[in-house]
Amino acid sequence: MPSLHSILGVVLPWYIWIYTYVHYHLTMQGLIILFCVIAAWSFSVMFSRMYLGVHSPADIVVGGIIGVLLLSLFVRIDDYLDYFIGYGNNVILQTFVCTIIFLALHPKSDPPTMSFGDSVVTASVAYGIIVARYRTVGQHAICSALLEQASGATSIYTIVIVGVARLLFGFPAILLLRAVLKTIIRWTTFQICQLANIPAYSYSNYAKKSIQLEKHHCAGFKLPPIYPKERKKEVEEKEMDDEETTESEESKPQPSIKEEAAPFNVDTPTKFVTYTVMTWAAAEWCHYAFVYLNLTV
Numbered sequence: 001m002p003s004l005h006s007i008l009g010v011v012l013p014w015y016i017w018i019y020t021y022v023h024y025h026l027t028m029q030g031l032i033i034l035f036c037v038i039a040a041w042s043f044s045v046m047f048s049r050m051y052l053g054v055h056s057p058a059d060i061v062v063g064g065i066i067g068v069l070l071l072s073l074f075v076r077i078d079d080y081l082d083y084f085i086g087y088g089n090n091v092i093l094q095t096f097v098c099t100i101i102f103l104a105l106h107p108k109s110d111p112p113t114m115s116f117g118d119s120v121v122t123a124s125v126a127y128g129i130i131v132a133r134y135r136t137v138g139q140h141a142i143c144s145a146l147l148e149q150a151s152g153a154t155s156i157y158t159i160v161i162v163g164v165a166r167l168l169f170g171f172p173a174i175l176l177l178r179a180v181l182k183t184i185i186r187w188t189t190f191q192i193c194q195l196a197n198i199p200a201y202s203y204s205n206y207a208k209k210s211i212q213l214e215k216h217h218c219a220g221f222k223l224p225p226i227y228p229k230e231r232k233k234e235v236e237e238k239e240m241d242d243e244e245t246t247e248s249e250e251s252k253p254q255p256s257i258k259e260e261a262a263p264f265n266v267d268t269p270t271k272f273v274t275y276t277v278m279t280w281a282a283a284e285w286c287h288y289a290f291v292y293l294n295l296t297v
Contacts, residue, residue, distance in 0.1 A: 003055040003063035004118050009045030010067025011074070013038045018075055024147050030156075085130050086137040095130050099123050103268075117203070117271060124272045128279025136284055143287040150297045158297055166295050170286045174278055181274040189266040199263040 017038045020026065026034065046064060049055040055063075085091055106119055136143035146163055186202065193200035290296060 001059060001115070002066055003046070003049045003059045004115070004122070005049050006046045006055070006060045006063030007067040007070065008122070009042050010064050011071050013042045013045075014071055015074065018071075020147075082133070085133045091134050092131055095127055099127050103272075117267060120268055120271045121275050124275040125279045128276040129283055131276070132280050132283030136287075142291055143284055146297065154297050162295055162297050166286075166290055169289070169293065169295070170282065173286070173289075174282055177281055178274060178278050181277055182270060185273050186266055186270045189269055193264055193266065200266050201263045203265050203267050 017034065020034060021031070046060050049060050050057060088094075103120060103123060106116055108116055132143075146159060146166070150159055190200060
């Protein structure tokens with residue numbers, strides 16, 4: 001499957017580049033620095049997928065191509081989408097319903113993997129941004145980017161100092177909010193499932209306790225697996241023996257097994273609520289805190 005990280009590694013950094021290039025009048029030196037940061041960000045995200053062994057080069061390339069197509073589409077409709085989010089009717093409710101439908105239709109694997117969890121996080125972050133944008137229309141003087149607040153007389157030194165101060169305050173605050181929300185929501189969901197007699201589990205806790213295969217790049221790491229001729233012959237013979245064994249077992253009459261409903265993964269609502277509120281806080285609440293702390297230009 002195409003790498004979701006590669007798609008986001010193209011769409012998000014390069015949209016920031018395009019938006020900055022179009023809306024801000026940076027100097028040539030500023031553009032070069034920003035370009036290097038964006039390129040390093042995008043490349044490191046895609047390379048990490050192959051380094052960790054979770055995607056093949058083909059998955060990464062296809063993901064990058066899809067990202068370019070989505071980015072080219074988004075830059076054509078972003079102004080219309082922004083207007084709808086800011087001034088549409090029942091935007092928060094409509095977006096919530098569409099997000100839930102999208103997650104319900106999302107393909108799920110058995111045994112489960114992290115792909116669905118990544119999609120939940122991505123959808124909840126997008127929903128949190130939409131909530132913040134809808135609520136902050138008309139408050140541009142407070143809830144806007146630092147470069148938008150700066151005037152022509154503001155020095156780059158002041159912008160950098162204030163930006164670093166905001167980061168030093170906002171990043172730990174959001175991490176603390178994430179930890180608190182995650183603990184409360186996961187515990188609450190478990191309690192609700194117990195009261196409703198619904199079998200539940202946490203995939204993240206299960207993954208921590210189970211034995212995980214080494215995913216990191218090593219000397220013998222190859223995609224796809226390449227064997228010497230002698231080893232290849234052994235692998236083929238073993239696969240043929242396994243197929244014969246499987247066929248003989250399938251030919252035997254199998255006892256009827258009553259299928260049980262799969263337990264509910266409490267990580268799904270936990271991630272959705274946690275990352276929605278996190279993003280909402282970062283896009284709206286932090287700006288009010290910055291004004292209160294006088295971290296403005």
